[in-house]
Amino acid sequence: MRSSRFFLSTLKEAPAEAELISHQLMLRAGMIRRLAGGVYTWMPIGLRVVRKVEAIVREEMNRAGAIELSMPVVQPAELWQASGRWQAYGPELLRFQDRHKRDFVIQPTSEEVITDIARAELRSYRQLPVHFYQIQTKFRDERRPRFGVMRGREFVMKDGYSFHADRADLEREYANMYATYCRIFTRLGLRYRPVAADTGSIGGTGSHEFHVLADSGEDAIAYCAASEYAANVELAEALAPPDPRPSAQEALSEVATPGRTRCEEVAADLGIALSRMVKAIALVSDESDDAVPLTASTQGTAGAGEGAAAASSDTHANDASAARTATPKLWLLLLRGDHTLNEIKAQKLAGLGAFHFANDAQIEAALACRPGYIGPVGASQSVRVIADRSVAVLADFVCGANREGFHLRGVNWGRDLPEPFAVADIRNVQEGDPSPDGGGLLQIQRGIEVGHIFQLRRKYSAALAATFLDAQGKAIEFEMGCYGIGITRIVAAAIEQNHDERGICWPDPIAPFRIAITGLGYQRNDTVRAATDTLYEQMLAAGIEVLLDDRNERPGVILTDLELIGIPHRIVIGERGLNGGTIEYQARGMTAPSAIPIADALDHIRRVLA
RNA sequence: CGGGGUGUAGCGCAGCCUGGUAGCGCAUCUGCUUUGGGAGCAGAGGGUCGGGAGUUCGAAUCUCUCCACCCCGACCA
Known part of the structure; x- marks a missing residue:
């Protein structure tokens, strides 16, 4: 390809x-242009x-036995209503x-449409499996x-969907896709x-x-160098500390x-270690279940102290925000000072469900103290205290005193405050934590999710009544798997991983051209042009994907453009x-x-190029 | 959706506070020179100052409103 007959449009x-380097480079290299928010x-x-x-x-999908088709981008609502x-x-x-x-x-x-296809086309176990x-x-x-x-x-x-007669065959295909x-x-x-990954609901x-x-990368991955363990930090379990809680040594002060x-x-x-600090995170459940209405706090109501009744009624049940503030309960989640809250784990706590962080008024109403000095000691029964596993085994720790400008030290469970309502894993794992599989210590790496494979089981086949007849002539719902790869995201991710101060450094297999050739003074020097054209023609004849930059530009312009665009190999004549x-x-490079x-x-x- | 910010030439920005002829760099076009790392000189074109309403003799500038975009938080390939 000659650049004079192609289209290059670079930006200085x-x-x-x-914001992101890959985004900047893609715009600068003229790979994408924005049309609307998130649309390029x-x-x-x-x-x-x-x-x-x-x-x-x-x-690779074909090699693995999957079969390509193409489903409509526009799909009728009926199937989506059927699946829920x-x-x-x-x-x-x-x-x-x-x-x-x-x-x-x-x-x-396209789970619905593909399941609809399967329902119509796959009638016998003899046709299975199909991907x-x-x-x-x-x-x-x-x-x-x-x-x-x-x-x-x-x-x-790329989204793939596989159909199987039984679970074992689904798992076989799942392993096949993992390898693929x-x-x-x-x-x-x-x-x-x-x-x-999370198997979710x-x-x-x-x-x-x-x-x-x-x-x-937007995701943090916890992995174990000594074993095969690797999981999204959001899901990685923080094991309970192996040693029991020591006995109290200090007096409360x-x-x-x-x-x-x-x-x-x-x-x-x-002068104490951060790991001896306990921080309290105040949350309010968004769920309107009727268990023990705790402290209510209609925004800014003066004197809404402990035990104040829920003020708002159900008359505004259609008003989401009103419903949300109807019966707030304060949850106090306790974490070590050197740990951070894992909101996914918190969400899974029984009774908490959807939550939001308590605002200042809600905190003051429940604890009679401004944020910054709140703690579990002396909190009323209406405050539900959840201790992280690591906090539950602390002795002589330091926490907020529920009094502005003061903290408590030498705090001990059972002596200075009741045992927590519950002990749970609610923190993010961090480097150096033991691996949940016992294989060693965790390390953390950031990543961009570009693929996801999943055993759907019968969720869609059941919802859409997609069945086949087994050898006994009995109608059986398909076992399904689904497998996604973000094609366009991979392009950006590849740049995030492969760039330098001059621009993109494409891995050979996905570079827009495998090699670039340019002649210095191509447009005005017959000798250079002849030599450049000759080699270019030879490369074309050899089936090499080559870009000849024959623009009448100064060498600096051409070379910086080629580097920005990231073509992995370059010939200059x-x-x-x-x-x-x-x-x-x-x-x-x-x-x-x-x-x-x-x-x-x-x-x-x-x-x-080999 | 909540919080913060920005909208001025294709791109990057100044001007706004303190109202008075809309500017700079890059890019584009013309001419000459230049040609191994984003050229130099001379000239030229290009703007509903995000939209609308208001205040004012006069609004890019002040007020209100809508819109778009960006950043921080909750989802996902």
């Missing part, structure tokens, strides 16, 4: 909207990368009506699209890690996420800590080199070019 400065045009150079990723995914997702999905599901006022959605995934997949545009109306195509609303995903995904990400040239054993490792509201400050002032019988080759005899040029190129 990235638009201010781009793939420009020619960017589309080439998308196609490379798709091709590798397609090849019309109600369950929420505002992320883009819905609209056609001219006949019939409801439709733009697919975020259908598509590479298709998806739309999810994200709350907050950001980071360019990394978290866009419209994106391309590993092959795919290896072929893409990315550093990645499969991690155990569907249950079952099998779900793994595949993460591309990058410091800017109150210490003045004016202006010191953060654990770090108090620990430093008192200049008159000076030609006089000595050489051309220059430089890999994108190399700091200096090497001179190659013209006669060896093509062989050399073949070798580095």
Whole structure:
């Protein structure tokens, strides 16, 4: 391809909207242009990368026995109503009506349609197993699209769905896909890690996420260097400390800590380890269950002390915010000063469910103290105290005194305050924690989720009555698996993982062009142009995907553009080199070019591209 | 959706506080020179100052309102 017949559009400065480095580089390299929030045009150079990723995914899916089809982006609401997702999905599901006022959605995934296909087409166990997949545009109306195509609303995903006669065969295919995904990400040239994922409400054993490792990743992955354990930090269990609670040594005392509201400050002032500090996080449940109405606090009501009755009634039951503040209960979650709350784990506490952080008024109403000095000691029965496992085994710890400007030290369970209402794992694991599988210590790495495999079981086949006849002629619901890969996200993730100060450094398998060639003074120097054209034609004849930059630009412009775009190999031909019988080759990551005899040029190129 | 911020030429920004002819750099176009790392000189084009309403003799500037975008928090490929 000649750049004069292609389309390159690079920018010196990235638009201010781009925060993430991959987003900036994609805009600067002219790969994408924004059309609306989270919606991007793939420009020619960017589309080439998308196609490379798709091709590798397609090849490996086919090799693994999956069969490609393509389902509509626009899908009728009926199937979604049948599966329950019309109600369950929420505002992320883009819905609209056609001219006949019939409801439709733009697919975020296609479980319903594929199950409908299976219901119609797969009638006998003899036809199983079958794995259908598509590479298709998806739309999810994200709350907050950001980071360019990394978290866009419209994106391309490979989604596959497998149908099985029984659980064992589903698990076989699941293992097959696990291996296939590993092959795919290896072929893409990315550093990645499969991690155990939440099976969520569907249950079952099998779900793994595949993460591309990058410091800017949104997910933190806890893994064990000594074993195979790897899980999203949100899900990794923090084991209970092995040793029992020591006995109390210190007497309870109150210490003045004016202006010191953060654990770090108090620990430093008192000269104690942060791990001896206990912080209390006040939460209010959003669930309106009727167990023990605790302290109510209608916003800012003066004197709404402990035991104040819930003020608002159910007359505004349709008003979500009113309902939410109807019967707030204060939960006090206790964590060590050096730990952080895991909100996913907290959400799973019985009775807490959906929650939000208590506001100042709610905290003052329940504890008669401003945030910053709150603690579990002396809290009324109406406050539910949950201790993290690590807090439950502390003795002689330090916590807020429920009195502004004071903390308590030498606090001991059972002596100074009742044992907690419950002890639970509510913190995020951190580096150095023991691995939940007992295999060693955890380390933490950041990653970008680019793949997810899942054993759906019978959720959709049951909802949509999708059955086949087994050998006994009995109708059986399919066991289903689903398997996703974020095609367009992979493009951004690959850049996050592979860039330098000059621009993108594509892994060879997904680079928009494998090699670039340019002649210095191509447009005005016949010798250079002839030599450049000759080698270019040779490369084309050899089937090499090459970009000839023949623009009438200064060398600096061409070279910086090629580096920004990230083409992994580069040939530069200049008159000076030609006089000595050489051309220059430089890999994108190399700091200096090497001179190659013209006669060896093509062989050399073949070798580095091999 | 809650909290914060920004909208001025294709891109990056100044001007706004203290109202009075809309500016700078890059990019674009023309000419000449230049040509191994984002060229120099000379000239040119390009703006509903996000939209609407208001205050005022006069609004990019002050007020109200709507919209878009960005950042921080709760979801996901």
